[in-house]
Amino acid sequence: MRLCERDGEIAAIRAAVRAAHDGHGSLTAVVGPLGIGRTALLRSLADQTVADTRVVLASGALLEREFAHGVTRQLFEPALWSADPECRSRWFAGAAAPAALLLDVDVDAGPPEPGPPATLWPALRAFVANLAAERPLLVVVDDLQWVDTESLRWLGYLSRRLAGVPVAVVAAAWDAGGWSERPDVQDVLAAATRTLRPRPLGLDATRTLARDRFGPSVEEEFVSRVHADSGGNPMFLTGILDAVASSGAPPTADQLTAEDSAWSGLLGDRLTTWLDAVVAPVRDVGRAVLVLGEDATPDLVADLVGLDQLSCDRALRVLGQLGLVHVHGTCSFRHPCASAAVDRAMGVAERERLRQAAALLLHQRGRPPERVAEHLLAVTTPHQAWATRVLREAADTALRRGAPRTAADYLRRLLLDVDDGVVRGRLLVDLALAEREFDRAAARRHLTQAVPLLPHPRERATAAARLAPELLDEVTPAVRELVCRAEADLRAAGPLSGHDLELALRVECRVRRAGLAPDTEDSVLGRLLDLDLASGGRGPAERELVSVLLHQATVGLLLTADAVGRIGRSVLAGEPAAAAHVHTGLVLLPPTLVAAEAAEDVGPWLDIALDQARRQNSVVARVLVTVSLVSVRLGAGDVAGARSSGMDAVALAESEWPDGLPLCLTALVPTALLPRDARMARWLLDRLERHATGSEGAAYHHDALLPLRGFLRSHAGDLPGALQHVQECGQLLDRAGRRNPAFSPWRHWATSLHLRMGDPVAARAVAAEEYDLAARWGAPATLGAALRLLGTVTDGRKGIELLRESRRVLAGSGNHLELGRTLAELGRALLRAGDPAAEPVLREGHDLTADHGIDWLTDRFRSDLAACSRASGVNLVLTRAELRVAALAAEGRTNKEIADTLTVSVRAVEKHLTRVYRKLAVDGRAGLAAALVPVSTGPGDPSGQAC
Numbered sequence: 001m002r003l004c005e006r007d008g009e010i011a012a013i014r015a016a017v018r019a020a021h022d023g024h025g026s027l028t029a030v031v032g033p034l035g036i037g038r039t040a041l042l043r044s045l046a047d048q049t050v051a052d053t054r055v056v057l058a059s060g061a062l063l064e065r066e067f068a069h070g071v072t073r074q075l076f077e078p079a080l081w082s083a084d085p086e087c088r089s090r091w092f093a094g095a096a097a098p099a100a101l102l103l104d105v106d107v108d109a110g111p112p113e114p115g116p117p118a119t120l121w122p123a124l125r126a127f128v129a130n131l132a133a134e135r136p137l138l139v140v141v142d143d144l145q146w147v148d149t150e151s152l153r154w155l156g157y158l159s160r161r162l163a164g165v166p167v168a169v170v171a172a173a174w175d176a177g178g179w180s181e182r183p184d185v186q187d188v189l190a191a192a193t194r195t196l197r198p199r200p201l202g203l204d205a206t207r208t209l210a211r212d213r214f215g216p217s218v219e220e221e222f223v224s225r226v227h228a229d230s231g232g233n234p235m236f237l238t239g240i241l242d243a244v245a246s247s248g249a250p251p252t253a254d255q256l257t258a259e260d261s262a263w264s265g266l267l268g269d270r271l272t273t274w275l276d277a278v279v280a281p282v283r284d285v286g287r288a289v290l291v292l293g294e295d296a297t298p299d300l301v302a303d304l305v306g307l308d309q310l311s312c313d314r315a316l317r318v319l320g321q322l323g324l325v326h327v328h329g330t331c332s333f334r335h336p337c338a339s340a341a342v343d344r345a346m347g348v349a350e351r352e353r354l355r356q357a358a359a360l361l362l363h364q365r366g367r368p369p370e371r372v373a374e375h376l377l378a379v380t381t382p383h384q385a386w387a388t389r390v391l392r393e394a395a396d397t398a399l400r401r402g403a404p405r406t407a408a409d410y411l412r413r414l415l416l417d418v419d420d421g422v423v424r425g426r427l428l429v430d431l432a433l434a435e436r437e438f439d440r441a442a443a444r445r446h447l448t449q450a451v452p453l454l455p456h457p458r459e460r461a462t463a464a465a466r467l468a469p470e471l472l473d474e475v476t477p478a479v480r481e482l483v484c485r486a487e488a489d490l491r492a493a494g495p496l497s498g499h500d501l502e503l504a505l506r507v508e509c510r511v512r513r514a515g516l517a518p519d520t521e522d523s524v525l526g527r528l529l530d531l532d533l534a535s536g537g538r539g540p541a542e543r544e545l546v547s548v549l550l551h552q553a554t555v556g557l558l559l560t561a562d563a564v565g566r567i568g569r570s571v572l573a574g575e576p577a578a579a580a581h582v583h584t585g586l587v588l589l590p591p592t593l594v595a596a597e598a599a600e601d602v603g604p605w606l607d608i609a610l611d612q613a614r615r616q617n618s619v620v621a622r623v624l625v626t627v628s629l630v631s632v633r634l635g636a637g638d639v640a641g642a643r644s645s646g647m648d649a650v651a652l653a654e655s656e657w658p659d660g661l662p663l664c665l666t667a668l669v670p671t672a673l674l675p676r677d678a679r680m681a682r683w684l685l686d687r688l689e690r691h692a693t694g695s696e697g698a699a700y701h702h703d704a705l706l707p708l709r710g711f712l713r714s715h716a717g718d719l720p721g722a723l724q725h726v727q728e729c730g731q732l733l734d735r736a737g738r739r740n741p742a743f744s745p746w747r748h749w750a751t752s753l754h755l756r757m758g759d760p761v762a763a764r765a766v767a768a769e770e771y772d773l774a775a776r777w778g779a780p781a782t783l784g785a786a787l788r789l790l791g792t793v794t795d796g797r798k799g800i801e802l803l804r805e806s807r808r809v810l811a812g813s814g815n816h817l818e819l820g821r822t823l824a825e826l827g828r829a830l831l832r833a834g835d836p837a838a839e840p841v842l843r844e845g846h847d848l849t850a851d852h853g854i855d856w857l858t859d860r861f862r863s864d865l866a867a868c869s870r871a872s873g874v875n876l877v878l879t880r881a882e883l884r885v886a887a888l889a890a891e892g893r894t895n896k897e898i899a900d901t902l903t904v905s906v907r908a909v910e911k912h913l914t915r916v917y918r919k920l921a922v923d924g925r926a927g928l929a930a931a932l933v934p935v936s937t938g939p940g941d942p943s944g945q946a947c
Contacts (some may be wrong), residue, residue: 025162035235042190199234425453565598637817
């Protein structure tokens, strides 16, 4: 691997070698933290030095530091072995002779007498001088901190006596750590004439090395992540690249985020070796810093590893100087890969021991329960009583601060140590309460397990009350029976009040929602009469029950829209907006009020709940509230807004709550069917069919799958097949008691299919049935749509009168889409009848749908207006203002001239021209003259011309 960003260091060493050639010997020290690239730099020197220089190299080794003069021998033995006897004789001539015995060399002068170090060191210096006299010498010594004592002392002696000798010495060492602080090492480093401190590699160097390894197309995100994780430390950086390459996986950022990344193991082994080489306290302190995390203050680190503060501070200083740890205030690892490597290098038993000790230490120091619980989660052995209390407190705290997943982790850990059935049941209830915010299937499963373990009816009722009402029908029959019995037992105790009454009402709400209580007219309306409807319910539980009863009355057509709207508004007014309402019967209130066309306050109410759900990090609440907003926007005729909200819900469910995806997709179905968007319908059907297995898919069968299949068959020309799907949808809805046409327009689809198949009698029968139900319900949008349907199957003036009545009814509904559809049908009917009233009706519909972004319906109006234009000779696609602006622009007038002529702003002219270009499908002024239909030469307003 190439050497990057070391040009300055190499130039300095080359300068030292050139100076040695001139007789100015010197020592250059290369020092730096662990892994900074000292060894790679020294290894490159043989290729980077000045010509005609002899290079001798040696490296200290941890396991060889007791071998006397080992590095000295390592430096010179290769040259001696390759030299002939004559060379060796010259090198050991004169004062250098005693060095021959040390280096095991026989020379002609005979074996020299051994002497003390004071005699041996000058001899070795003389030997080096003789060697350098023939060719300047570069002496390279790596890992000085591990060099044996005798070699160090000689190097220190030599380094101070290089004047006049053509020898350049380069020695590299850690700048901290137990062995680096040895006096002999410091003595050598102190003799250096220059000290080089290589810096971490930059982003450009990281990119270069990554491209060398993986090619020029390596992702920039991967490069940035490697640089950030390594901190530019060459050892960590190359270790990551080597490990990713050896894994065979593509070099992507995802490879670096995996918990068990290959590089953490490779670096862990290497880092452990290095830390073991320092001193045990330094290694232990590094592990303590890792385990304590945000709590790694020097005093806690010292207590965790059992060191006095002075020794701990010294070890921390070593780790800081090695470039591994920040030691300011709270200690932390500088680079993610270093901490990951240290963590992986720890044994399982050692990690658990430290975690357990850290938890107890933090608890004794009064740290918050969640900080302590983070360590307890990693301990697999049974906890003591204090730890159990801490985990419970931590779970409660996590729930309050909007971290339900974390709370669930704490509670699951608690369950591992619990054998008592009652205690286990209560814990399961708490776990379900946390899980309902992100995994309702798990919450349902754990409540199913909990209810049979709870001995008292009140506890069972409390557990059931925490379950979302619609989920009760998905638990086992035995659990449903226990819940029903719990409610009966509560009421059997006598008149209820206070908490017991609230609890009984909540359980009743769930029992009714699950279909475990009769939903007949007498049962539903009788129960509504029992409650305080004037105030929307006295308390939250009563309002929740009223919401469920109102929904049952709405789908079963047991009340009129006016009555439902009046009661529903009072419930909404008394209920503060909250994300938690999605786990109660109140989740049914928005669609009920939308059906009753009493949803003017529902949107703001849901917006507040959605904001709270975001703050509480409740995925389920965010999805369900967004789905409710889809229904509100559809109720106002805002198909584009509904689709946008629905796609937001789909994206969130896909990433964080897959079980909620079918519900989100079902909510989007009208946004495909209303604009007749076949592409969207196919996408929805494909996604829903993946989920339409077992009980999960059955709930969405008649709401989504059948309408989508029917529409797509109709789109493909298979009208009988489409009608079969639509009729099956209607039969399933009827059997489910969902008779209110406000919830499904299946009769509209069936009517259209009957007409297209040439069966007007059947079409009129279905349309009449739809009208009867809509009149019974009485909501303007539903009734207006039914009148439109009846008008389309009724011939002549009677049909036109029905369409006009639909227009009148829908004018007060606030549903722009339904009004636009009626105007489209009325305008077309009048156009067919040759009635001059067609043009103003079509224009009204065009402007209405254009202003509200209903593009697919606006296009239909343009087509019909174009037909009027061809009949009248007047361009009716454009509004009067647009027509005036377009005519002046076609004459060549500038925007300023047009604005002055019409006494409007230039900005208004620009907006009109933008609409004109879009409507007429022209690119600019050049195409206006040809696109404009010639204006009638007769007198009168264009709008009054016959179609």
